[in-house]
Amino acid sequence: MRVTITDIAKKAKVSASTVSRVIADNPRISTATKEKVLKIMEEMNYHPNMIARSLVNRSTRIIGIVMPGVAEQSFKHPFFPELLAGIASMANKKGYKILLANVATVDEEKQMVEELTLSGMTEGIILLTSRDQDSSLEQLVAEHFPFVVIGRSENPYVNWVDNDNFNIGYQLAEHFIKQGHREIAFLGYSPGALVTRDRLNGYKKALQDHQLAFDPELVVESKFITDNGYDLMKAFLADGGRPTAVLACDDYLAFGAIKAIHEAGLAVPTDLAVAGINNVPLADYHNPPLTSVAINAFSLGTKAFEMLRTVMKNDIQSYNRAIIPADLVIRASSRHELHGA
């Protein structure tokens, strides 16, 4: 049996409330007893029972993170741990703990969200799973439960933090355009994912700003954003696609694409320039080193936590959104001026 507040009280010959006050650092307590109690707490290695405390305070100091399960390939992405670390570091600083919930399916997500919100375990949650029409979102909105989504949502009542996906698409496209490229393939558009929609829109805007026509034939769809870039690119080339540059929605896609390009007897970047997104650690070690866009996943996490905090503090829901800037990292895979343009 662990040592409780009453054990301390007995030993110190004071009441439990006095001990409680000492713990709370209540000023209305004599220094003498305070020190005595503190000493005994030390001796007996007392630690307050958070459960009991939570029960009376109605505050657990725990936030939940709901993330897609193993099934989703994306879970293996280096992006995730960094994001987690961002959330965790901020949470730590503010004295919060993190409850991690992996969900495999949409149903599981719904159930998990319900459990987390209604069980009183968690004071707020961060959702990493936002598909577009997400019933958990509506549920959370309806219950006025504090939550933040990572990844943009079109529901006006949700608070979210997202990468600057539009700008990511824009920057990469412009980078290619400035080097004289006109035929830029967009690899990995996934109609269900807002991320890729935003990136594609940025890409389109860049074309437009440079008086270039958008060619839908150059958009290569994939079911998931982490789909096999090798197969996608191979099929695209076999279909007669002959772009001079490829903008891949993810570094992994880009790596796969490059493999396919090499197999087709073409060289990167001379025949075909390639860029990815996310700037995974290996982008730099790849042969050739891969141009990419560093999204600051860590910041995404810290920002998400901060936003969640403000939502938790205000009874009035304030609808916030934050966009984390990203940085273009140009490497050899795209460093090639086309016909001296």
Add this chain to the structure above:
Amino acid sequence: MRVTITDIAKKAKVSASTVSRVIADNPRISTATKEKVLKIMEEMNYHPNMIARSLVNRSTRIIGIVMPGVAEQSFKHPFFPELLAGIASMANKKGYKILLANVATVDEEKQMVEELTLSGMTEGIILLTSRDQDSSLEQLVAEHFPFVVIGRSENPYVNWVDNDNFNIGYQLAEHFIKQGHREIAFLGYSPGALVTRDRLNGYKKALQDHQLAFDPELVVESKFITDNGYDLMKAFLADGGRPTAVLACDDYLAFGAIKAIHEAGLAVPTDLAVAGINNVPLADYHNPPLTSVAINAFSLGTKAFEMLRTVMKNDIQSYNRAIIPADLVIRASSRHELHGA
């Protein structure tokens, strides 16, 4: 205010205990009232307050995972999310939630462990941080708190799950030896890390079993296991190191090493065969594709959870250890017979 057991009781015109019994599926209750209560619970969308329940049950159904923070590079390793997923999936199945605690320093770890164990929040913990002499371990052992370490420990009182690191080293070395290699560099030995010690021992044993002498000159030390393989290899080559094969302790190390090798004007695998460990997703896309060893991180996680469960169930501490087998994946970076051996 959330709906409680008494709200249900009132509405159903029964006592709170009856409702409690319905929740617990107690057989000694009439089907009539049971159904009535269940219906009302449904209507009012009742969910039990886990905090209150935990307080009386002394069981939170939460386990803690303590992992190294952002500072440690290893956190970005694809290995981590997979491991997490393994733990989480098993935990989910058994109705456990996961409390994730990132710690940046050893002190933080110690404090976190203390908090998690003594606050009653957590029924068991999984440690991912085990440095060799870890004071948290002794603390946990002394308190008889259920815990499992991922990564071997030499403390006889700790339960652990680990990769078969000895065998990983052995297999890779033997793979090289069978192809005629005699000068096999061991890249990334880190004296502080048991992992690399075990791998090195496996490597040595393979040499011995094949009547080859061990040459300490071929062991390249690095401070951390994820240290820059590029710099290590570059320095090694500059120092006059001329192995015919390189066994790197991690795929990332291997990628860096290959970059250095290429820059030195040497070819992989013809001049120098290379292999890594962990089989990261990109190993296959690398140029050349990297020979590696697939450690089953997911299994590591599930196994760790299972072990934790058995430890939690038995008051008597049983000291268990489990070793998860790994699979050699041979790819082009090492596929080269030396002088027709």
Add this chain to the structure above:
DNA sequence: TTGTAGGCGTTATCAT
């Protein structure tokens, strides 16, 4: 089969 009472460990209110 159901209800009553006490308690889990803590905090907060009200006395003293």
Add this chain to the structure above:
DNA sequence: ATGATAACGCCTACAA
């Protein structure tokens, strides 16, 4: 400055 008491929401003897 300190103590007694009730309450947080739930579970579990014991009683009925």
